Amino acid sequence: MMTIIAAFIVWFSQVIVQNEVIVTFDGQQVASAQKSDFTVPLLEEQIIDTRNYTQFIKRINEKIYQKPLNATINDQGSIVPGKVGIQLHQEKFKEQFYRHFFENSTTQIEAPVVEIHPKVDTELLANIRTHKIGQYVTYFNQNKKARAHNISLAGEAINNHVVFPGETFSFNEVVGKRTKEKGYLPAPEIVKGELTEGIGGGICQISSTLFNAVDRAGVKILERYSHSKRVPYVPPGRDATVSWYGPDFTFKNSLNQPLLIQSKTQNGQVIIEIYSSDIVENRNE
Incomplete structure (x- = not known):
């Protein structure tokens, strides 16, 4: 029995390693990782390693984050409009990540974003x-x-x-x-x-x-x-x-x-x- 269990774990790990999570933004790849990087192997169920997932989220957001710019007044006294920023929409990304994570295939997710409006418009x-x-x-x-x-x-x-x-x-x-x-x-x-x-x-x-x-x-x-x-x-x-x-x-x-x-x-x-x-x-x- 122990031999069978050990063989199953090895097989499971090999399958997971072959499966990637690829994250794109605006059609360009911004991050990727093996699904095994987020998996805590147990006998009865798969559990996502939340610490590694949090680090992954952080790396993604660093790639796509755009700081909002406040409106300003230039040297000629004219108002220069501000600019809306963006950041990763973490709740929507989490929904997609969890929904596709346990599939035995490569998962590609287009990073959802949320707008950050400048404080001064x-x-x-x-x-x-x-x-x-x-x-x-x-x-x-x-x-x-x-x-x-x-x-x-x-x-x-x-x-x-x-x-x-x-x-x-x-x-x-x-x-x-x-x-x-x-x-x-x-x-x-x-x-x-x-x-x-x-x-x-x-x-x-x-x-x-x-x-x-x-x-x-x-x-x-x-x-x-x-x-x-x-x-x-x-x-x-x-x-x-x-x-x-x-x-x-x-x-x-x-x-x-x-x-x-x-x-x-x-x-x-x-x-x-x-x-x-x-x-x-x-x-x-």
Whole structure:
């Protein structure tokens, strides 16, 4: 009897190994695997290995995922429409996978997808660009090329960002880590009261300008730290130092409408404007 059982298991494994799961998207193969990779062999029934199945799903989604793009405002003041993204529709895929998995033949599945709509579309952007509720301007030396470059990069990172009612804005989260790979350059910065050189030096002028702009808009400031040494581009006590491994600048949109951050650097100026709908109200008032 044991010999028969052993022979059956060997035969079963050989049959399964010959059967593939092939996943296609838009007519192109994006993933494939042997059915045996997902099978836990038992005597009475076949059980799918959920851990391997989950990893398989992850690989598929990485191949077909397309990030949605928010609508933006270009340098000419025109609205550039956003773009709908897509991701794997996991429930529909699971239905197809389980329905065909136990067939003794190669299974081909066209990956079902679900659309991911951008948070900021043309209609929303058109509505919240109508009323300026805050603005601040600071100045920098254009001849300090590395610092000016870093200021421009950080300014681009926050430009067109929309903060919805009740949401918290984090400068570090939105701008991301300042690295050489992202184009940031070594430039002077203040660390523990001393002027030193570090990657991304100068970006605190963006966070400080933003702080003054949103403070005038009436939002709730959650986290802000001053430099250990006075900076020349804002009055004393009106700066907001940031560091990837240290201080952050955060605020909460306490308004009843989304707010739009518009940031630009030109002719040695950092200009940050805050817009919202013309029916905006402060919930804290």
